[in-house]
Amino acid sequence: MSTRTLTPGRILRLSILSFGALIFLAPYIFMISTAGKEQSEIFSSSLSLIPQQWSYVQNFTKALTRVSMTRLLLNGVIVCxxxxxxQVLIAIPCAYAMAKxxxxxxxxxxxxxxxxxLVPIHATALPIYVAFDRMALLNSYFALVAPFTISVxxxxxxxxxxxxxxxxxxxxxxLDGMSELGIIGRVIVPNAWPAITAFAIFSVVAHxxxxxxxxxxxxxxxxxTPPLGLLYFRAAEAGDDYGALMAATLxxxxxxxxxxxxxxxxxxxGITMTGLKG
Structure with missing residues (x-):
């Protein structure tokens, strides 16, 4: 059993996967490291992931007090x-109609x-912005949500x-007398939770x-929203205080x-089932 576990092929696969995971985790590791450093240490000539003098408390305190972090997170939750x-209320009936x-x-x-x-949001941003401006809908949750309600x-x-x-x-x-909406609500949706969860990850992360x-x-x-608030934090409040900025990013x-x-x-x-059954 142990010999099979330590075969050269398995070791090679684990090494490649570990290296790939390290590459993907490197930015997050760097953020965690920088969030605990003082300003002088961040710009020092030596590079070390472990802070010489731990400043996590100071940096996280700055991040939470200089910007209304609670408001940013609440806006992100509301908008997403x-x-x-x-998106789900529109996409599921449309997909059901086209499939069945x-x-x-x-x-x-x-x-x-x-x-x-094939159409990115950048291609339609200008006309949508002009329409919202003429209807006085800018600076509202409606302006943040409306353009993305239909997800192709x-x-x-x-x-x-x-x-x-x-x-x-x-x-x-x-045959049991269900309407099409009843079938969607009582048959389709209960069996589609893996796909709904997979789409939720894509949708929430993107927005x-x-x-x-x-x-x-x-x-x-x-x-x-959180990224926009982070931009305000960086430009208007934190300046070059990258330790507090990384704490806010975390x-x-x-x-x-x-x-x-x-x-x-x-x-x-959800991704596996969608890919295999498509």
Whole structure:
């Protein structure tokens, strides 16, 4: 058993995976290290991951007092939560209709979904901004949420997942007298939690880290999302205090890391099932 575990091939695979994990974790390790250093040590000629004089308390205190971190995190939760909820409410019925219902426009809708995956937010940012400005909707949660309520990626992801669901299950629900909305709510959604969890990770991470759109539509710090608030922190308050800046960055990224670790099993399951059954 131990001989099989220590085979050269297995050691090589573990070494490659460990090296890859170290590369991906390197920025986070650097943030943790810098968040505990004084300003003079950060700009010293010697590079050391372990701080010579631990300043975590001072740096985290600056991060929490110089910027309303609670407000930033609350805004991030509100914006990401509303976006994800609306995306799921729209994407699941659309994907179900395209996967399980027979109608002439199904192929055309599929083409539109694929084309929608090619259009970045940058291409539509200017006309959306002008429209929101004329309707006096800037500096609001509506301006942060509305452009992302329809997710073509979400529709495509759920479409691939729903295509693998047995048609007999849906036919049986129809024979029991369920409406199409009833089938979605009582049959489709309970069986689609792996895909929903996987999409939740993609959606929340993308919009929690989004700086481009909030930077355009928000000038009032009361509606600032975490990345935008971090920008205010860096430019207006912290200056060159990178220790406090890294501490603030750790506070902002921690919810994402915790959420991913909590939903890791469901996330992997959702991606695997969607890929295999598509």
């Amino acid at each position: 939560g509303l976006i994800f909820l609306l 219902l027979k109608f002439r426009a199904a192929r055309a809708m599929m083409v539109l979904v694929m084309l929608g995956l 990626f979400g529709i495509f992801l759920f479409l691939q997942f729903f295509r693998a669901m047995p048609d007999d299950l849906i036919h049986a629900a129809r 929690w880290n989004d700086l481009y759109w909030p930077l355009i539509v928000v000038s009032n710090q009361a509606y600032a 506070i902002i990224t921690f919810p994402l890391v915790a959420a991913f670790l909590a939903a890791q099993k469901r996330f992997v399951e």
